[in-house]
Amino acid sequence: MSLNPLPNIVQIERRQVDTAHIQQLDSAHYLHPFTDTHALAQRGARVITRGEGIYIWDSEGKKILDAMSGLWCVNIGYGRQELAQAAYLQMMELPYYNSFFNTTNVPAVKLATKLCALAPKVADRSFTHVFFSSSGSESNDTNIRMVRHYWASLGQPQRKVIIARHNGYHGSTIGGASLGGMKGMHEQGDLPIPGIAHIDQPYHLENALPGESEHDFGIRMARQLETKILDIGADKVAAFIGEPVQGAGGVIIPPASYWPEIQRIVDQYGILLISDEVICAFGRLGAWFAYEQMGYKPDLVTFAKGVTSGYMPLGGVLVGNRVADVIVNKGGDFNHGYTYSGHPVACQVALANLEWMEKERVVERVHEDIAPYLAQRFNALLSHPLVGEARTHGMMAGLVLMKNKATREMFPAELSVGMACRAHCFDNGLIMRAVGDRMIIAPPLVMTRQDIDTMMALILRCLDLTLAEAQAKAWC
Ligand code: PXG
Numbered sequence: 001m002s003l004n005p006l007p008n009i010v011q012i013e014r015r016q017v018d019t020a021h022i023q024q025l026d027s028a029h030y031l032h033p034f035t036d037t038h039a040l041a042q043r044g045a046r047v048i049t050r051g052e053g054i055y056i057w058d059s060e061g062k063k064i065l066d067a068m069s070g071l072w073c074v075n076i077g078y079g080r081q082e083l084a085q086a087a088y089l090q091m092m093e094l095p096y097y098n099s100f101f102n103t104t105n106v107p108a109v110k111l112a113t114k115l116c117a118l119a120p121k122v123a124d125r126s127f128t129h130v131f132f133s134s135s136g137s138e139s140n141d142t143n144i145r146m147v148r149h150y151w152a153s154l155g156q157p158q159r160k161v162i163i164a165r166h167n168g169y170h171g172s173t174i175g176g177a178s179l180g181g182m183k184g185m186h187e188q189g190d191l192p193i194p195g196i197a198h199i200d201q202p203y204h205l206e207n208a209l210p211g212e213s214e215h216d217f218g219i220r221m222a223r224q225l226e227t228k229i230l231d232i233g234a235d236k237v238a239a240f241i242g243e244p245v246q247g248a249g250g251v252i253i254p255p256a257s258y259w260p261e262i263q264r265i266v267d268q269y270g271i272l273l274i275s276d277e278v279i280c281a282f283g284r285l286g287a288w289f290a291y292e293q294m295g296y297k298p299d300l301v302t303f304a305k306g307v308t309s310g311y312m313p314l315g316g317v318l319v320g321n322r323v324a325d326v327i328v329n330k331g332g333d334f335n336h337g338y339t340y341s342g343h344p345v346a347c348q349v350a351l352a353n354l355e356w357m358e359k360e361r362v363v364e365r366v367h368e369d370i371a372p373y374l375a376q377r378f379n380a381l382l383s384h385p386l387v388g389e390a391r392t393h394g395m396m397a398g399l400v401l402m403k404n405k406a407t408r409e410m411f412p413a414e415l416s417v418g419m420a421c422r423a424h425c426f427d428n429g430l431i432m433r434a435v436g437d438r439m440i441i442a443p444p445l446v447m448t449r450q451d452i453d454t455m456m457a458l459i460l461r462c463l464d465l466t467l468a469e470a471q472a473k474a475w476c
Contacts, residue, residue: 017059022047033172046426051078054444054451056431066431067441067455072247072279073310075445076356083311086352090345099132099342108132108342111350115303118288118354119318122297129319129328132342136278136304137171139315140241143300144175145336147239147272150323153331159238160195162274163228167201169248170241170276170302179241182248197232199224201246202254205389205400218255222262229269239272239299244290247279247442250435251398253391256295263296272299272323278315282306283357283445285394286367289318299323307350314346366445371395373449377456384460386467386476395445401437401466403476411437415475421466428465430458 027041047059054077056066069075090107097105112130119127131146133139144162151159164170166181177185178192181201186192200207202221204214212220229237240262246252266273275298280290284306291298299322304315319327327334340346357363371394378397381390388402401418403411411417418434425432433440443455470476 017047017049019047019059020044022059053077053079054447062429064426064429064431065451065455065458067443067459068431068433069442069444070310071305072284072442073305073308075283075306076309076353076360076362077444077446080309080311080353080356082356083309083349083352086348087312087345090348094344097344098339100337105342105344105347107344107347107351111347112342114351114354115307115316115318119301120287120289120292122292125297125299125320125322127301127318128321129324130316131319132314132316132340132347133304133338134313134340134343134346135171135315136276136302137173137176137315138338139278139302139304139317140170140179140276141173141175142317142336143239143241143274143302144179146300146317146319146323146327146334147274149331149334149336150272150326151238153326156235158236159271161197161232161237162195163197163199163225163232163237163240165201165242165246166198167203167249167252168198168241168243168246168276170243171278197228199228201249201252202258203246203249203252204255214255215257218257219261221254222258222265225262226265226268229265229271234269234271237269237271239274240266241274241276243276243278244280244285244294245393245396247396248435250438251391251393251396251440251442253393253396253398254294260295274298274300274302276302278302278304279306279396279442280394282309282354283363283366283394284396284442286363286371288363307353308346309353311353312343312346312349313340314343314350360446362445366395370445370447370449370452374443374447374452377452381456381459381463384463384467386463386470395447396440396442398435398438398440401439411470411475413437417466417470417475420469421462424462424465424469425458428458428462430455430462432459432462 023044026045031037048056049059050057054066056064099108115130116127131142133142148160164179164181168181170176170179174193178196181198200221202218204217208217225240275291277290281303287293299320301318308314375392378392379390381387381399386401387399388405389400391398403409418437421439422434
């Protein structure tokens with residue numbers, strides 16, 4: 001088949017946007033995620049119109065360094081023509097077909113094969129199969145269905161409970177929000193659903209006992225899993241789910257002792273381990289997948305976001321041999337799937353993304369050069385009077401704004417110092433997130449050292465402006 005010629009993407013005319021008009025239509029018709037719609041209507045949404053490399057532009061022409069990679073996903077930066085071309089060509093050839101009723105498609109098969117090859121084999125765990133969805137939330141719903149189907153297929157249908165963590169984030173569907181440990185989400189609509197339990201997060205700054213070492217704290221937090229398993233009854237527990245490093249919860253980096261102890265406990269009680277790598281996979285932590293470097297071997301791995309660098313919605317679950325053997329050989333029909341499972345365009349874009357990353361050695365560069373450089377520069381923020389903690393893991397980083405570093409006193413929550421800092425960031429052309437008074441970044445993996453220097457200069461300026469505001473308002 002001969003394809004129509006490609007459009008010259010670079011020369012597509014930039015749309016002229018009437019900001020006020022778009023904002024007016026936005027508040028009249030568009031309900032945003034996690035947003036107070038009434039409050040947004042008062043101030044008007046920022047209209048983002050364009051992206052190139054590590055920068056985005058708004059409709060007023062303001063250039064902004066996107067230190068959050070969109071929402072933890074645009075890992076290779078904006079404007080990669082290879083991905084646009086992959087989508088275009090695939091849309092012309094086969095824009096859609098489903099994978100139900102004994103059919104398949106070439107991009108989905110190739111991507112499943114590729115992902116299994118990229119996932120490291122650890123001890124007796126290898127990854128043989130992939131289930132596709134279109135998002136992280138759907139993928140975690142798939143996990144709930146799959147682990148219950150697994151145990152039922154083994155004659156243990158009573159093993160239903162999944163244990164997760166307070167302040168974990170696993171998505172926003174009823175299943176995903178239930179697995180997550182976000183209080184504000186649980187309060188709206190009677191969540192979690194039955195069969196989900198939570199333990200504390202391994203956040204040393206908030207949860208450690210006075211004088212407790214990072215190591216001891218990590219072990220103690222992991223052992224909450226054992227206590228919870230015994231409370232519920234080991235024969236009723238299906239799985240434990242966690243993020244290698246918590247993202248939405250505020251870049252919470254667990255002590256090195258934590259995950260190996262979790263592994264010991266799930267092994268002892270025979271329960272499944274789910275690694276939610278929606279943020280951490282595909283180079284974010286300097287490896288294709290995070291579990292190996294964190295010291296554990298999951299049975300299921302949730303992925304989304306970085307698999308396409310956010311250029312198309314795609315997610316899924318990598319299924320390890322222990323679960324796949326049962327699902328494939330004993331399970332019969334698995335009555336679960338989505339219209340867009342294995343969407344050919346999304347899968348083709350993912351393949352183009354992974355190919356580009358391999359060609360440019362993105363993961364190796366992060367591991368060998370850029371993440372260590374970020375760590376060196378970011379950790380130095382500790383000398384700033386407002387910064388009580390500054391940590392990175394791979395290309396995720398978080399700092400804590402403190403009222404008094406010497407006494408470790410935090411600002412009263414109602415002052416929303418983090419939000420004040422975030423506002424300075426935006427005004428100065430930087431996207432940095434605030435989770436309470438933790439300021440977090442997850443910059444594009446393609447950043448150069450020079451980009452990091454530019455970003456750090458912006459961060460420092462915004463910290464200075466936040467300090468000046470805090471002093472002027474007598475907050476500190
Ligand atoms: N698991 C993890 C670990 C995530 O970070 C999801 C699942 C859900 O993915 P979808 O594609 O359904 O959104 C996520 C998503 C934030 C924020 O405020 C983080 C996410 C989504 C929205 C906001 O940091 N992560």
